[in-house]
Amino acid sequence: MLEIHKLNKSYGSHCALSELDLRVQEGEIFGLLGPNGAGKTTLIRIINQIIEQDSGEVRMDGVLLSGASIRKIGYLPEERGLYKKMSVWDQLIYFSRIKGLTALEAKQRVNYWLERFEIASWKGKKIEDLSKGMAQKIQFIATVIHQPRLLILDEPFSGFDPVNAALLKTEIINLKKEGTTILLSTHRMESVELLCDQVAMIHKSKKLLDGSILDIKSRFRPAQIRVTLELGNTALPNQWEVESTEKNRVSLLLPLQGQSPNQLLRELMSFGEILAFQEVFPSMEEIFIQQVNSSVDA
Amino acid sequence: MHKVFLVIQREYLARVKKKSFLIATILTPLIFPAILAVFVWIAVEEKENQSLRVIEVVDETGLFFMESSEQYAFSSSSKTLEEAKALVLEGKRYGALYLPKMELSSPQGIQFYGIENPSTALIGYLEAALKRKVEDLRLYANGIDPAVLKEIRTQVKIQSLTLGEAGEEVITDATVNYALGFLAGILIYLFIFIYGNQIMQGVIEEKSTRIVEILVSSLRPFQLMMGKIVGIGAVGLTQFLIWVFLVGTLSTIVVGVLGMQMPQQQAMEMANPELMAATSEAGDLGGILHVIESIDFVRLIVAFIFYFLGGYLLYGALFAAVGAAVDAPSDAQQFMFPITIPLLVGYMSLFVFVLQDPYSSVSFWLSIVPLTSPIAMMGRISYGVPFWELALSMGLLMLGFLGTTWMASKVYRIGILMHGTKPTYRTLLKWIRTNH
Numbered sequence: 001m002l003e004i005h006k007l008n009k010s011y012g013s014h015c016a017l018s019e020l021d022l023r024v025q026e027g028e029i030f031g032l033l034g035p036n037g038a039g040k041t042t043l044i045r046i047i048n049q050i051i052e053q054d055s056g057e058v059r060m061d062g063v064l065l066s067g068a069s070i071r072k073i074g075y076l077p078e079e080r081g082l083y084k085k086m087s088v089w090d091q092l093i094y095f096s097r098i099k100g101l102t103a104l105e106a107k108q109r110v111n112y113w114l115e116r117f118e119i120a121s122w123k124g125k126k127i128e129d130l131s132k133g134m135a136q137k138i139q140f141i142a143t144v145i146h147q148p149r150l151l152i153l154d155e156p157f158s159g160f161d162p163v164n165a166a167l168l169k170t171e172i173i174n175l176k177k178e179g180t181t182i183l184l185s186t187h188r189m190e191s192v193e194l195l196c197d198q199v200a201m202i203h204k205s206k207k208l209l210d211g212s213i214l215d216i217k218s219r220f221r222p223a224q225i226r227v228t229l230e231l232g233n234t235a236l237p238n239q240w241e242v243e244s245t246e247k248n249r250v251s252l253l254l255p256l257q258g259q260s261p262n263q264l265l266r267e268l269m270s271f272g273e274i275l276a277f278q279e280v281f282p283s284m285e286e287i288f289i290q291q292v293n294s295s296v297d298a
Numbered sequence: 299m300h301k302v303f304l305v306i307q308r309e310y311l312a313r314v315k316k317k318s319f320l321i322a323t324i325l326t327p328l329i330f331p332a333i334l335a336v337f338v339w340i341a342v343e344e345k346e347n348q349s350l351r352v353i354e355v356v357d358e359t360g361l362f363f364m365e366s367s368e369q370y371a372f373s374s375s376s377k378t379l380e381e382a383k384a385l386v387l388e389g390k391r392y393g394a395l396y397l398p399k400m401e402l403s404s405p406q407g408i409q410f411y412g413i414e415n416p417s418t419a420l421i422g423y424l425e426a427a428l429k430r431k432v433e434d435l436r437l438y439a440n441g442i443d444p445a446v447l448k449e450i451r452t453q454v455k456i457q458s459l460t461l462g463e464a465g466e467e468v469i470t471d472a473t474v475n476y477a478l479g480f481l482a483g484i485l486i487y488l489f490i491f492i493y494g495n496q497i498m499q500g501v502i503e504e505k506s507t508r509i510v511e512i513l514v515s516s517l518r519p520f521q522l523m524m525g526k527i528v529g530i531g532a533v534g535l536t537q538f539l540i541w542v543f544l545v546g547t548l549s550t551i552v553v554g555v556l557g558m559q560m561p562q563q564q565a566m567e568m569a570n571p572e573l574m575a576a577t578s579e580a581g582d583l584g585g586i587l588h589v590i591e592s593i594d595f596v597r598l599i600v601a602f603i604f605y606f607l608g609g610y611l612l613y614g615a616l617f618a619a620v621g622a623a624v625d626a627p628s629d630a631q632q633f634m635f636p637i638t639i640p641l642l643v644g645y646m647s648l649f650v651f652v653l654q655d656p657y658s659s660v661s662f663w664l665s666i667v668p669l670t671s672p673i674a675m676m677g678r679i680s681y682g683v684p685f686w687e688l689a690l691s692m693g694l695l696m697l698g699f700l701g702t703t704w705m706a707s708k709v710y711r712i713g714i715l716m717h718g719t720k721p722t723y724r725t726l727l728k729w730i731r732t733n734h
Contacts (some may be wrong), residue, residue: 094304
């Protein structure tokens with residue numbers, strides 16, 4: 001759905017993006033991961049046509065980005081705000097019209113979303129009279145009001161309170177079910193691990209790696225196994241790392257050292273009753289750090 | 299284009315719908331007539347309710363006879379100064395006027411005693427009356443009858459006319475031209491400042507709330523900037539037109555109802571009838587009307603609206619650029635300098651040069667250079683400006699507007715996305731030079 005090819009952008013002598021390639025499939029949630037300053041926001045601004053790339057191309061549905069793409073994209077910037085003195089209704093109508101909806105469409109869509117969030121009674125309220133959480137809902141509606149096919153969320157969970165963050169998560173999943181492609185950018189990698197189908201890691205203007213989360217993680221084994229045992233009479237080998245002990249119940253984190261999980265399982269059985277046995281992948285953050293270090297070494 | 303219209307519409311309605319707009323628009327023009335009405339009313343009331351004030355005259359020369367007026371009565375009962383002072387202290391007299399023995403050629407030592415500090419009106423009244431008496435006495439002493447002299451006194455009044463190219467004669471009056479130039483110049487100055495600031499505030503609001511990122515993902519920064527400038531300009535124009543209407547109507551009513559009984563004017567006439575006669579003849583309503591009729595109002599109004607909008611657009615773009623460059627209104631001060639200075643120069647020179655001598659070369663240049671021309675040219679225009687000067691000034695103003703807008707749009711499109719760093723003039727210059 002979205003193809004990015006050899007994208008370059010620099011500000012003066014500072015290089016923000018270099019030779020970046022990305023491919024986002026229709027209907028998936030794509031995570032753009034990387035620390036602050038990696039170039040995520042620059043990439044998002046280029047997709048939104050807020051700034052222009054120095055070279056390279058961005059295609060949507062195989063077509064280079066143009067004015068017509070605006071209607072298809074919804075964008076929630078990292079830091080948010082609305083016109084404080086404007087009413088909820090006027091504000092939402094304005095944003096939908098700016099995105100290219102007709103007056104009639106705009107009215108219908110605004111009504112639909114206010115009903116969907118059960119907040120139709122806020123219509124006449126000014127933003128300054130709303131709580132922060134309420135304003136966040138309006139902000140989200142303003143982002144999706146024109147039924148974008150591609151939704152770009154920059155650090156979506158920062159700044160949202162837990163209740164709204166949960167609501168946002170639900171809405172993201174709903175929108176995905178409705179067929180929306182979602183590009184999610186964040187530096188808090190753990191927050192999106194469960195949400196994203198595909199991710200790309202960016203560091204210092206370059207792509208470090210991409211693929212599905214499972215792919216990446218299995219590529220970055222050695223995986224470890226978390227085991228919970230009810231100890232018998234045999235003592236555990238000293239080199240095994242005990243995470244916690246509760247009465248005679250212990251939790252262990254064991255590396256697979258050339259064994260298959262079944263071999264390990266068999267070995268463990270001799271020590272007592274196995275209550276849990278689970279493969280533990282390194283977190284995306286660990287993978288990221290590992291990857292950054294190895295690229296520095298190289 | 300239709301998106302620019304949406305921006306204009308939002309900027310316009312967001313401001314016009316505010317209660318503060320309604321209040322400012324309706325109250326501001328009411329303030330002047332209201333203040334006028336209150337003063338007139340107080341003066342009229344005071345005059346009607348005032349008890350007669352009695353002033354004891356202690357005249358050691360025996361030459362003066364003071365005529366009583368509606369407000370002041372003079373008692374001359376040959377008291378000594380001490381007796382008169384005592385009467386004042388007892389409250390039986392409002393004041394005591396002491397006229398010592400004096401040379402009429404140089405009257406000195408006249409004193410007024412009172413419990414209150416006497417009003418300047420009273421002192422002025424007394425001085426004028428005494429001056430007339432002394433002059434009359436001295437005329438008699440020189441064998442001249444004041445009545446004869448009064449008859450000889452002549453008023454000379456010059457009617458000024460300007461000759462048009464075809465030799466047509468137009469009656470002019472510098473006072474009317476001055477007033478028109480003054481009013482138009484000040485209005486343009488205020489308009490640029492007040493609404494320019496609103497542009498800046500608006501840009502800062504959108505930048506600091508990051509609304510601008512959503513907006514510029516939907517329309518080009520230039521469209522956004524122009525939409526804001528035009529929308530706010532339309533608010534100003536609306537407000538101005540409502541003011542013109544309200545001030546016109548109200549002033550007519552107030553002057554119509556109360557104008558006939560202006561006490562200050564009467565007081566002035568009493569104090570100095572000759573001067574009054576001269577000015578009232580020059581300021582004769584018919585004469586002024588005649589002058590006003592001779593002014594080409596269509597030209598004046600067209601020019602006013604042109605400079606009004608041209609000046610606003612020229613400076614509006616600069617205000618927008620400053621708003622885009624900074625993060626908060628408090629940071630804007632450092633960049634306001636190049637905007638404020640030419641505006642202030644235009645404003646000050648309106649009084650110092652333009653209205654004093656509209657045809658001097660300083661006035662000419664001020665009304666040609668785009669940064670000062672909106673104010674300076676409006677100061678000159680009612681005096682009559684050759685067509686080519688007007689055309690040159692207007693043409694340059696349009697070029698100036700295009701220039702500032704071009705510069706501003708470059709600063710704007712980069713500035714609105716920059717946060718956290720305080721730009722300097724050098725960074726601004728770099729932004730202007732950047733292509734994209």
